[in-house]
Amino acid sequence: MIGPKKKLFVASYPAEKRDNAARLLESLFDIPCNPVSNFLTLTLTPSNQIIHPARYYAIFQDWDGVRTYTRAELEKRGGMTLYADFDENSAEQLAMLDNELQQIKLAILRKFPALDLSDVLPIGKRVIKHYGADVSDRSSLQKIFATNLGYAGCATPLVEVTQNRFIPAVHSRLFWEDIPFGLCILKCIAELSGNFPTPRLDFMIRWHQQYMNVEFLNADGQLNAQEMWRTGTPYKYGIHDLRDLVSTSLPQEMRQYRHPRSRI
Numbered sequence: 001m002i003g004p005k006k007k008l009f010v011a012s013y014p015a016e017k018r019d020n021a022a023r024l025l026e027s028l029f030d031i032p033c034n035p036v037s038n039f040l041t042l043t044l045t046p047s048n049q050i051i052h053p054a055r056y057y058a059i060f061q062d063w064d065g066v067r068t069y070t071r072a073e074l075e076k077r078g079g080m081t082l083y084a085d086f087d088e089n090s091a092e093q094l095a096m097l098d099n100e101l102q103q104i105k106l107a108i109l110r111k112f113p114a115l116d117l118s119d120v121l122p123i124g125k126r127v128i129k130h131y132g133a134d135v136s137d138r139s140s141l142q143k144i145f146a147t148n149l150g151y152a153g154c155a156t157p158l159v160e161v162t163q164n165r166f167i168p169a170v171h172s173r174l175f176w177e178d179i180p181f182g183l184c185i186l187k188c189i190a191e192l193s194g195n196f197p198t199p200r201l202d203f204m205i206r207w208h209q210q211y212m213n214v215e216f217l218n219a220d221g222q223l224n225a226q227e228m229w230r231t232g233t234p235y236k237y238g239i240h241d242l243r244d245l246v247s248t249s250l251p252q253e254m255r256q257y258r259h260p261r262s263r264i
Helices: 015-029 039-044 048-060 071-076 088-111 123-134 141-146 179-192 199-209 225-230 242-247
Strands: 008-010 033-035 158-162 165-168
Touching: 008 015, 015 033, 039 088, 039 179, 048 088, 048 165, 048 179, 048 199, 088 123, 088 141, 088 179, 088 199, 088 242, 123 141, 179 199, 179 242
Parallel strands: 008 033
Antiparallel strands: 158 165
């Protein structure tokens, strides 16, 4: 096993039970478990939901849905591994997604300042916090990923259609988890938080969905209600109000709180 996590992070509902939940899980799994403030922290924490789309797009941004790649072509562009060959383009794509995720966090906090989202760190700081000494070079976002022992050895998911001819793995979880259960959730929360522009989220959803034969995002830049059953968005569960989404993450005494300037 390469780069195992040294600790886990635990949320609970009610949020006041998080310490009890952490101690219980710690005793069950024999690994340190740190409580975090609420479940919304886990939802918004930047992780695979932005890492995978950014990296996969950076590798295959010229794919037309038809062409194939040889191993040599993929190696030349650093595309055979997800992280060891993590390049500046991948870091740039990731930084743009992370910036919009952080804007979603701030939009929520403007309406619910009592909500504790302090553990929703920028992606670089988050990786360093979770992997610690496994990250040997912290000088840039690109280096953080390329030198993280916890990510070492992760091969890029590919489909070999004929001998030494590869295409992106469009049926893998990098599409079918990270889009409907990742970027679409972030987009939904952005819509609930004021429906402000999220151009990079929109772009990444559209780039991936073209190979999935599903229109998660409409041409008008809004999530497609007809396809939300495929996703993990709040919309799927009948949540169309930001207050309903955050209520279970607020301290008990604040669950009926509404910011005076809130329009929700």
